Amino acid sequence: MSQPITTSTPPAVAQPPARDHGQTGRPRVVIIGSGFGGLFAARTFDGADVDVTLISSTAYHLFQPLLYQVATGILSEGLIAPATREVLAKQQNVEVAFGTVTEIDLTARTVTSTTLGVETTYGYDSLIVAAGAGQSYFGHDEFGEFAPGMKSIDDALELRARIFGAFELAELAAASGRSKDVPALMTFVVVGAGPTGVEMAGQIAELSARTLPRDFRHIASEDARIILLDGADQVLASFGSHLGTKAQQRLQKMGVDVRLGAMVVGVDAQGVEYRRSDGTTERVPALTKVWAAGVQASSLGATLSEQTGAELDRSGRIKVNPDLTLPGHPEVYVVGDMISLDNLPGVAQVAIQGGKYAAEQIMRQLKGEPAGPRFRYVDKGSMATISRFSAVASVGKLRVSGFPAWVMWLAVHLWYIIGFKSQVTTFFHWAVSFLGSSRGERTATQQQIFARGALERLGSSYPPRVLLGTGRSEVPDHGGDAAPAADDRS
C-alpha cells in the first residue's frame, strides 16, 4: 500500500551553510522578486560598486499586462517572460538566484529562500522587497480550482487550455447528439470588469467571432456566450464613468453580456452563482470561468509587519514610509504591489518607479550622501484594450477611446516588453492576429489543465523527490495519474 506524502518531509539534500556574500568587501544588496519592481531596481545598480543578489520564485521576468494574450492564443509565454538571468547577463555586479523567500530576519539582516526543499540564506546590507501580489478570491479560495486567476504563466496556460478545450468539447457534444450539453460548454464567464476582465472578455469574443468560425463543423463558434460579471455598477471603475461607459458599449456591441451589480457567491465545475443588488440570485451554467477580481499582496508583507508592527491593509499591503522604507528599518525598502502609500494603484509604473527610486536611495546612502526627497509617483496614465483596434486610455486630463487609444496601447506595450527580439516577434504576432484573424499559439496540453491541481494534491515535497530521485516508495500510488518518479524513467 502506498504511503501518503506529508509536507513536513525533510529535504532530500543537506542544507548548505549560509552563503557569504561579503567576499568582495562591497556592500551587499538583496532584491526579492524579478517583476517590474525587482528588475528595474537591479538595472539601476548597473555599474555601481555593490554586489546585488536578485532572488525570485520565478526564473523569468513576467510582463503581466500581456498575460491575457497568452491565455487567448495570441502570444507565446516566452515572449512575455524572458529569463531574468539573460536580461541581466551583462550586468556583472548582479547574481540571479532561483528560490522562494520564506523568511526575512530583520535583526540578523538575512533572507532565507527555498528551492526544491533546499534552503539558502543570504546576508544583506540593504534589502529591496518587491514580491508583488497574487490572486484573491475574497476568502473563497475553493473557487480557484474552477476559475483560474490571471496572475502567472501557469494561470494563462491553464486558461488557454480551458478556453480552446471548451470549444473542442462543444464540437464533440454536438457531433455525438448531446446538443443539450453545448450551451454550458460554450458559455464563458469572466468575473471582474477591471482591465484584465475587460481584456479577457473582449478577446474571447473576438476568438469566437473571428478566429474559430471556419474550424468547426458541428458548432457555430460565434454562438458562444461571454458573460462579464462585476459587483460594482460600472465597467473599468478606475477609469471614470466616461471611459467605463465607452468600454461597456464596445463590449456589448461585440456581443458580451455585461452584468453589473452582480456579486459572485458560488463557483463550481458546472457554473457560477451570483447575487444581484436586489438580493435575488442567479446561476449560470458554464464550463469555463475566469477569475479577474481581487488581489492579495505577497505574504512577505505579513512577515515584515510581524517584525516591525507596520500596518497591513485589507489586501495585505504594508504601510511604508514616504521614502518606501520599512518603519524603523532605513536599510529595507518595499516597492510595487506590496505597498500601501498615498492610495497608489497596483500598476507597473508604481513598481518600476519605486524600484528605481529605492536603488538610487541605497546608492546615495552607501556613498554617504544625504537621502533624496520622498518618493513621488509620476502617473503616466492607464489603458485597457477591449478588442483589436479598440481601447480606452486615460492620460492626465486626456480621455481617449477607440482606435487612437488602441494605437497608444500598442506603442506603450511594445516599448515596455523586455528585449529587442521579443519586441520584434510580438509585433509580428500582433500583425497576424489583429490584421488577419488567426492565432499562432493555440497549443494546449493536458499538463496545462490538470498538472497544477495534481501537484497541489501530491504536496510540496513531491517535486524534489522526482527531480532529486529520493526513492520510489515514498511516491504515492495514484493509479497512474501522477507523473513517474525520476527513478522510473529509463
Ligand SMILES: Cc1cc2nc3c(=O)[nH]c(=O)nc-3n(C[C@H](O)[C@H](O)[C@H](O)COP(=O)(O)OP(=O)(O)OC[C@H]3O[C@@H](n4cnc5c(N)ncnc54)[C@H](O)[C@@H]3O)c2cc1C
Ligand atoms: C493580468 C494583469 C494585467 C495587468 N495589466 C496592467 C496594465 O495594463 N498596466 C499596468 O500598469 N499594470 C498592469 N498590471 C499590474 C502590474 O503588472 C503590477 O502592478 C506589477 O507587475 C507589480 O510589480 P511588482 O514588481 O510589485 O510585482 P510583480 O511584477 O508581481 O513581481 C513579483 C515578483 O516577486 C516574485 N516573488 C513573489 N513571491 C516571492 C517570494 N516569496 N520569494 C521570491 N520571489 C517572490 C515573483 O516571482 C515575481 O517575480 C497587470 C497585472 C495583471 C496580473
